[in-house]
Amino acid sequence: MIKLIKRVSVISIIMAVVFMVIQVVSDLYLPTLTSNIINNGVATGDIDYIWKTGFYMIGFSLISIIAALGNTYFATRESQKLGQKLRSDIYQKVENFSSRSFDKFGTASLITRTTNDVNQIQMVTQMFLRMMINAPITLIGASFLAYQKDAQLTRIFLVVIPIMLVLVGGIMYFAVPLFKSMQKKTDRLNLVFREGLTGVRVIRAFDKTDYEANRFDEANKDYTHTAIKVNTIVALMMPLMTLIMSGTNIAITWFGGHYIAEMTLEVGNLIAFMTYAMQILISFMMLSMIFVMVPRAQASADRINEVLNEEDEILDPKTPATLSLQGDQATLTFDHVAYRYQGAEKLALEDIDFQAKSGDFVAIIGGTGSGKTTLVNLLPRLYDVESGAIKINGINIAEITQHNLREVVGFVPQKAVLFSGTIRENMKYGKPDATDEEIWQALEIAQAKDFVSELADGLDSRVEQGGGNFSGGQRQRLAIARALVKQADVYVFDDSFSALDFKTDANLRAALKRDMQDSIMVVVAQRVSTVMDADTILVLDEGQLVGKGTHESLMADNETYQEIVSSQLREEDLA
Template identity: 65%
Template sequence: MIKLAKKRVSGWAVFFAIAFMTGQVFTSLYLPNLTSDLVNYGVAKGDTNYIWSAGLKMLAVSVLSVIFSFGNVYLAAKTSQGLGQRLRQDIYEKVLYMSNDEFDQVGTSSLITRTTNDVVQIQNVAMMALRMMIMAPIMLVGASFMAYQKDAQLTSIFVVVIPIMVVFVGVVMYFAVPLFKAMQTKTDNLNLVFREGLTGVRVIRAFVRDAFEQNRFDEANKDYTRNARKVFSIMAVMFPLMTLIMSGTNIAIIWNGGHLIANQAMAVGNMIAFMTYAMQILMSFMMLSMVFVFIPRGQASAARIHEVLNLKSTLTPAEQPKTFADEPETSLDFDQVVFRYHGAEHLALTGVDAHVTKGQTLAIIGGTGSGKSTLINLIPRFYDVETGAVRINGLDVRDVDQQQLQSEIALVPQKAVLFKGSLRDNLRYGNPEATDEELWHALEIAQSTDFVKEAEGLDTFVEQGGNNFSGGQKQRLAIARALVKKASVYVFDDSFSALDFKTDSNLRRALREDESIQKAVVVIVGQRVSTVADADQIIVLDEGKMVGIGTHSELKANNETYREIVESQIKQGGEMHE
């Protein structure tokens, strides 16, 4: 936890927070002494002037204590909240540059929990550290010394009380700390089930699995609730027992102090001050116990955040990154590509070899699970090849700075993703300087002008995830967004699947005729033969192996796997639409 805070917290803020807290503690310790003097020398002797003098001193010290307290609270809050802000920022930045392997290791639901709940735990501990953790030991030592000064004989009460409190706090920590640690993992699981239910709500309804998913969520919810109930029940017991101990201490002080006062061995004011110091000592122990209970939970959260921030990327950056030429000779090469997912026994891709240059279209076709999307993910370097190489414009993607590499690629993923805001902002996502004319041109190629004009044009509001558009409309808008970005390689990962055959054909024709696209390489992943038939080269994948490459007519004549795909779609009437 200290490592996390070290570079994210101002040393001066911490120093002044400690200074203000020290001032607050000393003023708090001085007030009972003033009360003692006021009773002993003012009230007991009927000296009104002394009462006024002591009262004004007490008022001044109280005001000073409030100022010190305000300064400490302000700096503690600013420091802890600033720490949380920087942690969230660092985690988010780390997530943005994670490889897909790293995402798979942590999981989306766990990342959300770590960015929210875990960061809050660290913020709470930071706040407690700058408040209770500083106040408690200083108050404990100072109050003990002042109490001893007032009456050494009465301090023997603490010899009995303090060991009882230490044992009690130890027992509470023994049972509560493991439960606090377990809460983070159970929060992860609860978020996972809840998130799956939200994202898959349509599937759940379609398969009438409402009761099953409700039971699944209920189990995760009850598991979390049982754990929370146990830990907070233990913590709830702590406060009345501590109150009982403090009340018992007060009774012991009054009982013994009363005898001392009766024997004129102790002044009344001293006993009042001693009782205040006793409460300060016991409250210090109570604060320390709270700190010791919450620190392990904060440490568990810190370890989880460390795990994210210290994840070593499987994508090793180039020591001396190369840069693309200002006017590169556009090309895309797969050079005997072999790829295996992290921890997998079997290869996901093997023997992929292809070369295309500007103005050409490379299509990839194959059955479900054949490795089409895996191959596409190697182009923007979401994964690294095991052997072989992927080259863009003659440079190995591993030798190029990742941001520059991805600036040369316009990708349309399988699942069209739109962001909340205006349609204009969504289309400009890859090219903020694009003019409205360029946006409309991209929409025209993507066969989207009709439904966009029927709405509010480029000012059309896009809901979260693009939920106010149909699946086909979202795909076309995602395609338009990619076209607005001027790139060397345009990658369409099964991006025409929601389009009817006529729209699909018109869109591909518009792509071929566009001047800027003719200067780039186009890569299309498709399930339908009609989508890939007019490509310059078609890669045929089967269970991760490249079993053929060529034009539609060549593969249809010579490749059995491709011929089987064609024949299966002819039987379904798919080829008739070409």
């Protein structure tokens, strides 16, 4: 946690300390002034002294209020700025995560770490800049001043303080493990809730509404029971502290009364001592609250640091080459590429070797799990190859920055993702300065112009989160158009035509071949009809390239491709 708090401005910490010292000194001086009024004013009937000292008390009270406001300002500002920095750093870190890192943490856990865990750090930082400074200074100052007022009465603290330490230690012993478990249970609750929202259609289709509701109730009850237990334990602190403080007051009053009767203690000093005693006990209470909250914040800090310290698997070279758009001179080369998922014994891709040039339509086909998506994910460096090399325009993509690489590669993933906003905003995602003419041209190639032009607001039509107000086929066509708006040498379509009907699929492929002659098209497909007219078809089977050629050549001599074609033809005949 110290590593995170180091992000707080040193100047702000100094200012918070200065204001807090002023506040504490002012607060500590007030009981002495009260004692002086009683001993030197009330007891002697000196009205002028009472007025004079009363104005001093008002002055010190105002100074205390101003100092408290100054301390609160710096404490609040720095805690909120720290939260802002942490959220920003986590988001930027996660944006550069590899797919493996995403799988390691999980979306629900990352959301919890960015919200709940950061809030814990903010709260403890603010407590640190207020209570953690206030409590020790008050404790030391009040103890010294109480001893000055009457040394005999301070022996009461020899009994009270050990009792308080045992109380705080016992509460921490039981509460801290529960606070840590609550973080994990919050992750679990968010995970179940998120799955229930994103998978609501599947849940209803399988009539599993009651099952998912029970699943959520179990996670919710588990979290609730833990929260009730830990808050009940912590809640015991306040009444027990009040009991101790009340007992301390009784003891001070009892012994102080005897000392007054014996003429060894003045009434004003007794009242001042009681005030200092309360300040001492309240300081212990503040410290105990900090000791309870710090372990909880430490658990949050560990979870945040776990994200921030995650090593980047895909790194930019220290002295990168520069890859520029080549248009009709573009080339793509897979030079005996192999890839293995982390921890796997078997290669996911082995000895993938092919070349393509501008205007080529490269199709990739194969059974489920054959490595099609893995292969195209290597192009924008979502993964890095284990051996071999991928070259665009003759330059190894490992020798250029990821930003530079993704400037020349257009990518449409399996799942069409649209962002909330307007169609125009989504189309400009890869090219912010795109003109309406360029957007309409991309929409026309993607076979989306007709339905977009029919919308009342055209390009300004709203897109709901995830594109939920469009059909699956419309989302795919908009995602394809978004990639085409951006000028690139290589366009990758990862099974991006799957939701299109056969006619739209055929029209889209024809438009791509006709209008995108200056680029290389790499298409992953399940349908034979999608790949039949490709310039090069790559046939994958269990990560190996078992066939390469045109439809006609593969039909002549490739058994795997023949099986795929014949199985789909039979299915179409049955339909």
